[in-house]
Amino acid sequence: MQALAQWLGSTQISHSIQRAIWFIALLQAVHILAIAMVLSSVAMVELRILGITRSQTMTDTARRFMPWIWTGLVVLALTGAVLIVAEPKRTLDNNLAFDIKMLMLATAIAVTLGFQASLSRNLALWEKRPRNRKLLSAFAVFTLLLWCAIAFAGRWIAYVRVD
Amino acid sequence: MDFTAGILKWLETTPLSIFILESEWAFPTIESVHVIAIALVVGTISIVDLRLLGFASTKRGFTELSREVLPWTWLAFMAALIAGLLMFISHATEYFGNTAFRIKLVLILLAGLNMIYFHLFTCRNISEWDHSSAVPRAGRIAGGISLACWIAVVGFGRWIGFSMS
Numbered sequence: 598m599q600a601l602a603q604w605l606g607s608t609q610i611s612h613s614i615q616r617a618i619w620f621i622a623l624l625q626a627v628h629i630l631a632i633a634m635v636l637s638s639v640a641m642v643e644l645r646i647l648g649i650t651r652s653q654t655m656t657d658t659a660r661r662f663m664p665w666i667w668t669g670l671v672v673l674a675l676t677g678a679v680l681i682v683a684e685p686k687r688t689l690d691n692n693l694a695f696d697i698k699m700l701m702l703a704t705a706i707a708v709t710l711g712f713q714a715s716l717s718r719n720l721a722l723w724e725k726r727p728r729n730r731k732l733l734s735a736f737a738v739f740t741l742l743l744w745c746a747i748a749f750a751g752r753w754i755a756y757v758r759v760d
Numbered sequence: 761m762d763f764t765a766g767i768l769k770w771l772e773t774t775p776l777s778i779f780i781l782e783s784e785w786a787f788p789t790i791e792s793v794h795v796i797a798i799a800l801v802v803g804t805i806s807i808v809d810l811r812l813l814g815f816a817s818t819k820r821g822f823t824e825l826s827r828e829v830l831p832w833t834w835l836a837f838m839a840a841l842i843a844g845l846l847m848f849i850s851h852a853t854e855y856f857g858n859t860a861f862r863i864k865l866v867l868i869l870l871a872g873l874n875m876i877y878f879h880l881f882t883c884r885n886i887s888e889w890d891h892s893s894a895v896p897r898a899g900r901i902a903g904g905i906s907l908a909c910w911i912a913v914v915g916f917g918r919w920i921g922f923s924m925s
Contacts, residue, residue: 618922622918622919622922625918626914626915626919629795629798629799629914629918630802630911630914632795632799633798633800633802633806633914634803634806635803636796636799636800636803637799637800637802637803637804637806638803640803640804640832641804644832650828652820652824652828661816661817745796748792748795748796748799749792752788752791752795753788753792755788756788
């Protein structure tokens with residue numbers, strides 16, 4: 598990773614982006630807007646699972662918000678990739694916050710995929726009032742907190758490494 | 761001007777402010793909470809705005825949608841405000857003089873005024889268009905202004921960090 602960081606940092610494109618500080622700011626702003634997209638969509642889905650919002654079915658809630666989660670993740674991946682190219686040392690070279698964030702992100706994506714699979718295979722589990730409601734509620738809270746933790750770790754990238 | 765400078769200086773020297781300044785983890789933590797909070801403000805408000813603009817949730821009644829979403833917007837806004845105030849006092853003088861910060865506050869004010877106008881006037885005949893996807897022009901404009909303001913808030917908010925010394 599260190600070698601990759603060093604090589605990326607020496608490329609022309611990395612230098613070009615670094616010189617245009619406004620571009621990095623713009624990338625980060627878009628990154629934050631995509632976080633808004635993902636986090637709020639996740640929140641709406643979890644609120645439905647928890648039964649706090651009830652006017653829509655689980656199916657309609659998922660149909661409304663799951664696409665935004667995936668779209669948001671694509672934007673996050675794209676802006677994130679360019680941000681890494683712009684500041685490879687800050688992200689790739691031994692940054693605990695970045696590493697933890699990526700680990701949690703992989704987990705969150707797996708969880709989201711699993712949830713989506715479960716919705717299609719066992720809709721009744723999510724749609725009705727099941728016996729294992731406590732488990733589903735715990736899942737909903739855990740998922741939301743996981744996404745928040747990712748954002749938290751993301752902000753800390755800048756503080757764990759100052760260069 | 762001296763009076764303002766005095767208040768700002770006083771804020772910076774409060775025990776709370778000094779704690780934030782001297783702690784290694786306090787400011788990053790508060791800032792992280794702030795980012796998560798505004799993400800939820802912008803994200804949830806855009807659900808309502810997109811409804812007004814006719815882009816999403818068009819089959820849902822506007823009142824029902826707002827009632828489900830906006831309480832969370834307010835909760836997130838309170839969190840963002842508290843976190844923002846905590847960050848502000850730690851560098852009060854510098855934030856106060858920062859152009860991006862000032863523009864950001866004006867944008868938030870604008871968003872608020874837009875919201876008030878919408879509720880007082882545009883919503884007068886809400887029963888006529890509540891369940892329609894054809895929102896009156898005033899409603900579409902309100903949604904557009906709201907969305908634009910909050911996206912700009914994020915932009916200028918991020919720029920504050922780049923324009924502080």
